[in-house]
Amino acid sequence: MKYVLPILLGRLVRIIARARGGGSAYPGYLVLKLLPSFLTDVTKQFDRGVLFVLGSNGKSTTTHMLSDVMRAHGLRVFTNPTGANLPQGIASALLSEVSIFGKLKADVGVLEVDEAFAVELSGHLHPSTVLMLNVQVDQLYRFYETSRVADMMTDTAATAGTHVVTNRDDEYLGPFTSSTLDVTRFGASTELVAEAPHGLQNASAFGGQTEGSAPLQAEAEVRALSAQGATIALSRATGGGSSSLDIRLPAKGLHYAVDAAAAIQTARVALGSEFDESKAVAAFAAMKPAYGRGERLKIGTDEAEFVMFKNAASLQLNLDALADAPEQVLLAIDEGTPDISWIYDVDFSSLDHVDVVSGEKAWQIALRLEHAGIPIGTVEPRIEKAIELMKALPAPASKTKNFIVNYEQMMIARKMLGYPDLEKRA
Structure with a gap:
């Protein structure tokens, strides 16, 4: 009975928060205050354990991919789909799934986790398995040095129960080894990375580390990329043998293909002999984009395609993934990104104009675009008004209005646009 009151109160607060238009992590904070053992008690019910996903960028996308692959193998998956990755956020996500008696009907937990709390x-x-995606320049006002983030990830990896999956091409994370854990890797071929306009934006590419002397093997490697999908070569660390998967990607760009390789390799080690390549391919074929990452939502008779970013690396990689300059573009950043001086490191040449610049940082963005010689239609700091301006633009020939936010x-x-939360996705 110790669960009933905290869970009921947490759910009540959750309902109130959503009614007021928020997705608040406060319900989880409240539950953890009332019942500090809530996370431990609930998640120990997973027969297949807990899988952690860490990284400067790509956590939500990879968590989404990994969850869908695990579901394709018949497992019931609990995850934190909106990207709430702090302890209180994960507790809030559990509130929607757990019974008032603390019971959870799930086989495995797939959780993206904030590095500072990991x-x-x-x-x-x-966690039985820890996946480390990348170390990229991110939130320096919070972390100060990228090397600190790498240490947070590798310290967490050392606590894994059985498996660690890490990025072969990240010089902070690739060399991770353990005498007690199974360590495997993912990556992209040298040729693909060289062809990318700005590489993969790993922090080590900016002088953070020196090159290792011995090449590392990637058990899952992106070998080819197209507008629709990617080819991922799978090999075994021991015993030889290899195969190749052609998968459809839920969003465009080499970084999404690398995330897919990471998700597939993590599913391989977590599932062991139960991993079925055909089920993984089927999962990607049916996969929708992660929350706000390549989603296409109706906006009148057209569609709004969302490209979400939080730092220079994610913005640059998403700009690089644009096949052509978009016909209509809204670019918006608000105070959720406190210091945006990094926008002067971003190459905006894939854009030939921006129709509407918005958010609390609108004028700072506008100044950067002016320096880059990119024409601007309107600067409107209020996002609500900016969206109305986008709606009022003539229908583009592509039927797509791009929201880079x-x-x-x-x-x-x-x-x-009528999609108030993840549970009400189209």
Whole structure:
């Protein structure tokens, strides 16, 4: 009975928060205050354990991919689909799934986790597998140095129960080894990375580390990329043998293909002999884009395609993935990204204009675009008004209006288009 009151109160607060238009992590904070053992008690019910997903960028996308692949193998998956990756956010996500008696009908937990809280959460959730995606320049106002983020990830990886999956091409993470854990890797071929306009934006590419002397093997490697999908070569660390998967990607870009390789390799080690390549391919064929990452939502008779970013690396990689300059573009950043001085490191040449610039940082963006010689239609700091301006533009020939936004602006825009939260996705 110890669960009933905290869970009921948490759900009540959750209902109130949503009625007021928020997705608040406060319900989870409240439950953890009332019942500190909530996370441990609930997640120890997973027969297949907990899988952690860490990384500067790509956590939500990879968590989404990995969850769908695990479901394709018949497992019931609990995850945090909106990207709430702090302890209180994960507790809030659990509130929607757990019974009032603390019972959870799921076989495995697939969780994206904030790097700064990952070691703490590992003490509560005891992950069987830890996936490390990348170390990229991100939130320096919070982390100060990228090397600190790498240390947070590798410290968490060392707490894994059985498996660690890491990025062969990230010089902070690739060399990770353990005498007690099974360590495997994913990556992209040298040729593909060289062809990318700005590489994969790993922090080590900016002088953070020196090159290793011995090449590392990637058990899952992206070998080819197209507008629709990718080819991923799979090999075994021991015993030889290899295969190749042609998969459809839910969003465009080499970074999404690398995320897919990471998800597939993590599913391989988590499922062991139960992993079925055909089921993984089927999962990607049916996969929708992750929340706000390549989603296409109706906006009148057209569609709004959302590209979400939070730092220079994610913005650059998404701009690089554009096949052509978009016909209509809204670019918005608000105070959720406190310091945007990094926009001067971003190459905006894939855009030939921006129709509407919005968010609290609108004038800073406009100044950067002016320096880049990119024409601007309107600067409108209020995102609500900016969306109305986008709606009023003539229908583009492509039937697509591109929304390049950070997380907070994406949430507001989705609500204005009639998609108030993840549970109500089209």
